[in-house]
Amino acid sequence: MKKLSLLLACLLLTSCGSVNNTAENPVVEVVSEAENLSEEIDQVTENSEENDQVDQEVLVEEVEEVVEEVVEEIDYEALYREYKVNEAGKVLVIMYHNLADKPGTYASTPELFRKDLERLYAEGYRTVSMTDFVNNTIDIPMGTTPVVLTFDDGSKSNFYFDENGEIASDSAVGILNDFYAEHEDFGRNAIFYLFGTNPFREKDLVAEKLNYLVENGYEIGTHTYGHDNLKELSGEGIEKTLARNEAFIESMVEGYDMIHLSLPYGIRPVEELRKHIWSGSYEETTYEIISAVNVGWNPVVSPAHVDFNPKSINRITCGDDEAELHFWLDQLADRPERRYYSDGDRNTVVVPASKAEDVHEAYKDQLITYNESEEE
Template sequence: MKKALAIILTMVFLLLSGCGKLQPGGRNSSGSNEDANDSREKITEEGNDRAKEETRESGSESDFSSNPSPAPSETIDIYEIKPNEAGRVMIVMFHRFVESFTPSASDDGQFVITFKDFENLLETLYNKGYRLISLRDFLDNNIKVAPGFIPIIFTFDDGSSGQFNLIEENGELKVNPNSAVGIMEKFYKEHPDFGLAGTFYVNLGTNTFLGKGTLAERLNYLIDMGFEIGNHTLTHIDLYEAGEEKIIAEVGGNQKKMSELVAGYSLDTLALPFGNNARTELQNFVYGGEYEDVEYHNRTVLRVGWNPTYSPVNKDFNPLSLNRVRAPGFFPVDFDLNWWLDNLSREEQYISDGNPDKITVPAALEDSLDKSRLDGKELILY
């Protein structure tokens, strides 16, 4: 009992910390205090026990390091691959990237990862069978991952130069190889089946991706590479402490600035600064509105969170309250990405059948599905 209570208290603490600031009270995206209930949530579905035992017996929990991702196929052996497209997906939350780091009284490194550790993390994820997808494809339930592999999503908050910056070489702008994007680009060239995707949540009223090139050039460079840009408010405010006008100016103002920099680009997803949504009666102004004749709309809202989120076809999937998993920091903590890699079983996760037009799920999990979200896709139960 004491151990269970300790785990619950740890999970609540993790939700309260986000973007380097600990928030008293820890508000969730619905405006009510559901943290205690969320922390008791069981990741493993009751009906999955049988599938777990079968997976252990077949040895399918082993790494994929010697088994490169195959091309998507129309025909698969379901009982060998054991797809579960109702399983959980990890949306990883990154913040600062640095060459080296020394903890201090003001920064203990919870949200800091070194470039070398990030390189090692990509290798680990690849060998464990994870493959990058975009947040947009996840929200659209258009998940294109080869059979037997696991989708994973990268998100980056605050627009720091360690995440991405440009350098000038022979009169041309290029990605700094000593940045998260530079490292991902290099890894993608070596492992093209891993994918190259991610969403950057920026505050366009502050210094964003400092380096060479104009801000417009930096944003366009990322977009041209296939990355997505999301809303993180104009100046990284605490939405819970803001009134209606301030919320509109910060969320809508960030979209207005983006429209000036990249014509026609919609910041249609938002990551909550500090993990705090606005008060319940003001949340509609976070999700959409108009600021100085510029409309804005957020189709999804990302929390700081502490656990993998639901599949888009799960009854409990809520795009306005998506949990994320914290990237490894300077020191290990419970419920960060490395913790989940050690504690989240394969059968609990989204395992692809390789066909984005089909949704394949163990029959024991049928009751967890919202079939109205299939959107014309063929449901396969086994």
């Protein structure tokens, strides 16, 4: 009766929300417990099956009952405490540019980028897309922390092919792909903010690369058409540069809408012209932008936090100087109460009771709080 066990596992996964099959996930234990129970059902139903009189509906009902019992037995409060679950905590949105031979103000190197991924993975960070981050549809296992990887400017080092026509293993995409092949549970998410008509600087391969990104779960964000300082443009000028960039990407990747913006130089227009960033048009092309990232030095609050503003998302630079990536990883390791830890279920927002006020009103219906110290 393998089928029944399988069905049971599926049902259990559905009722527990997102459960990744990693050893570190406590719900995995519950799954194995459920599998033992399913064997008991197997024995009960064995005879009837042999007689070819198995009523599938009755079977499913029995399985659902077992699942319900098992789920009821999970002590979620204890799990939340153990995994320091705090979905109003801080998140790192990391800003990369090119990967060079030597690290610079914004440049990293293939070696350092690999090391960043290794440290993030080892310390329980899991990549999420910018879209899932902004929309708070973060889907990672209990006890892990989301991280968003961003690349500005579309330098060739982000994505190029080697002499054999393979994605170069020292390019950002090559490194991400290789890391993902070894650590599937890290996820493979990154957003590339592009401008102009020659992203990744190999004119003949632009369409191929852009389609590859989209087909493999990566995201493309806009960085304006001319890498423009938006403060120097009129409202019309802002719409023109954003719509032209949108038109170019659409001409390369059918039906793709860029909804995330990286402000060139981190500069935004004067207040009264900002509305032109979020939607506009030029000639035949319209665009809608839902998020904008800054060039910054601080972690950002969770998308469920009352202070979250998708139109002004702080990023941190890669590197290990003060207020850069490794500085913040150290900080969050020392002060885990500040860090976002997932409950493993994208449909709920779980925080310690003391942080209930941090959660935005929009998530009131999904909010679950728990006591940080065990009570009688």
